[in-house]
Amino acid sequence: MPCIAATGDTSIGQMYDMGTRKQALALVTQGRSLNSVSKETGISRAALRSWQTRIEPLDWNRAVPCPRCCDTPGKPDNQTAYAYLLGLYLGDGCVSYLRRGVYFLRITCADAWPGLIDLCAEAIQIVRPANKVFRVQRQGCQSVTCFSKHWPCLFPQHGHGKKHERAIALEPWQQEIVDAHPWEFIRGLIHSDGCRITNWTTRMVGGVPKRYEYPRYFFTNKSDDIRKLFTDTLDKVGVDWTTLARGSDPFNVSVARKASVALMDTHVGPKY
Numbered sequence: 001m002p003c004i005a006a007t008g009d010t011s012i013g014q015m016y017d018m019g020t021r022k023q024a025l026a027l028v029t030q031g032r033s034l035n036s037v038s039k040e041t042g043i044s045r046a047a048l049r050s051w052q053t054r055i056e057p058l059d060w061n062r063a064v065p066c067p068r069c070c071d072t073p074g075k076p077d078n079q080t081a082y083a084y085l086l087g088l089y090l091g092d093g094c095v096s097y098l099r100r101g102v103y104f105l106r107i108t109c110a111d112a113w114p115g116l117i118d119l120c121a122e123a124i125q126i127v128r129p130a131n132k133v134f135r136v137q138r139q140g141c142q143s144v145t146c147f148s149k150h151w152p153c154l155f156p157q158h159g160h161g162k163k164h165e166r167a168i169a170l171e172p173w174q175q176e177i178v179d180a181h182p183w184e185f186i187r188g189l190i191h192s193d194g195c196r197i198t199n200w201t202t203r204m205v206g207g208v209p210k211r212y213e214y215p216r217y218f219f220t221n222k223s224d225d226i227r228k229l230f231t232d233t234l235d236k237v238g239v240d241w242t243t244l245a246r247g248s249d250p251f252n253v254s255v256a257r258k259a260s261v262a263l264m265d266t267h268v269g270p271k272y
Ligand SMILES: [Zn+2]
Pocket: 066, 067, 068, 069, 070, 149, 150, 153, 154
C-alpha cells in the first residue's frame, strides 16, 4: 500500500468548528464563489460544498446505507455526481480489494489539471459521504482514493485484469442514470481519457494571411466496450463523432464538426 496522506477532505468531517463553518458559508451566501472563499479561508472547495448540504460534522463511524445492497436496491442519491464518477471510473479508475471486505476506489488524475482533481474528490465524497477521500501524490499525477465495502456494488464492472481485456457493460440501473444525465457521464469520460485540442492553419484572404482554428475533442480508450458507451451517449445528445485509427488500432474517437464541438464546449469544455 502506498503511504496515504489525508488532504483537506478530512476537514469535511472534523477539522473545523461550527463557528468557522458558519462564517465561511456566510461568505458563500453573500454571493462569493467557492473558489474565492476557499482561497481566503484555506478551506477546501469540497468541504465548503459539502457544508452547503450538511453543516454538521459527519460521524465517520456512522454507516451510510449503500443504495445497492439494501433490501430494495435503488440508485445513488446524487445521480449527477454518480454519472460523472462512473465516467471517471471507466476512464482512469480501478476498484481493488484491500482486506476484510473493504475495497478502494482509485482514480488517477494528472497534476496538469488541478481543477479536475478537486471535481473528482468532490464527486467521490458525494457518492460516499461518510468515507474519507485521500489524495496520494505520484510522479506527474495524483491518485484520488476512497475506501468502502460498497465500491463493487456501485461499480459492478469491477473485475480482475484490465478493463480492455474483459467485457464492460452497464447494469440497467446504471444505464438509466446515464440516460438521465448523459452530459455528466460524457464529462467524466472526457476528463479522464479525453482532451480538447486546437489545430490551426493560415489561409490567404484578400492577400492577407488569416489564421483559422479547428478545435476538436478526442477520447482515447483501448476498450471497445467503453468507447461504445461513449459514442452511444454522444449519439443520444446529438454529437457527431468519427473513429480515428492510430496505426491499425481504432482507439480514438474524434468530435470535429463545428456544431458538435460547440455542444461539447457548452457541456464539457477544456480541462483545467
Ligand atoms: Zn453495497
